[in-house]
């Protein structure tokens with residue numbers, strides 16, 4: 001292979017590796033953001049259930065106070081029964097007592113129902129709390145691991161970028177300009193191998209003449225279709 005072609009193939013390999021590492025580097029903050037989002041929604045779910053539990057407990061206390069009031073009221077009326085003189089008044093107070101008894105019974109049912117709901121909600125709160133704690137632990141671990149990975153990748157990237165600068169200096173000015181232009185316009189791939197008679201950049205077959213010239217390796221050739229610089233792997 002021609003010396004200038006060897007240099008530009010090496011440069012391309014470095015650029016491909018740099019591109020791959022840059023992709024890895026970009027993925028890391030996204031991955032961290034995804035688990036952070038999961039952690040946040042898990043925290044929100046936990047908060048919501050805890051609030052609902054608080055509401056249920058508040059409602060239970062209110063109903064319990066109401067029950068105490070109704071019970072006291074009933075007792076008061078029952079005490080009054082002995083002081084009543086007329087049958088009419090007696091009947092009226094008895095009716096009031098009946099009404100209070102019904103309210104008590106309804107309140108007692110409500111309180112029992114609330115105890116059941118509270119028990120269920122407490123279970124959900126416990127589950128959500130442990131899910132949140134689990135996710136928090138995973139998230140912290142992931143942040144540490146990913147942070148280490150990122151540092152390693154960035155070091156590797158700086159090393160490769162330095163090597164790339166040195167390698168670019170080895171390529172002739174004109175060829176380097178062509179290479180850079182192709183790199184920008186051809187999705188980061190400016191130099192490609194030929195396999196089974198086709199350009200591996202665009203998969204269009206080379207003419208037999210181009211193919212033969214390429215195999216001889218005397219001139220620098222470009223793909224007639226995608227203009228990428230070609231080399232024959234031999």
Ligand SMILES: [Zn+2]
Nearest residue numbers: 199202223226
């Ligand atoms: Zn091509």
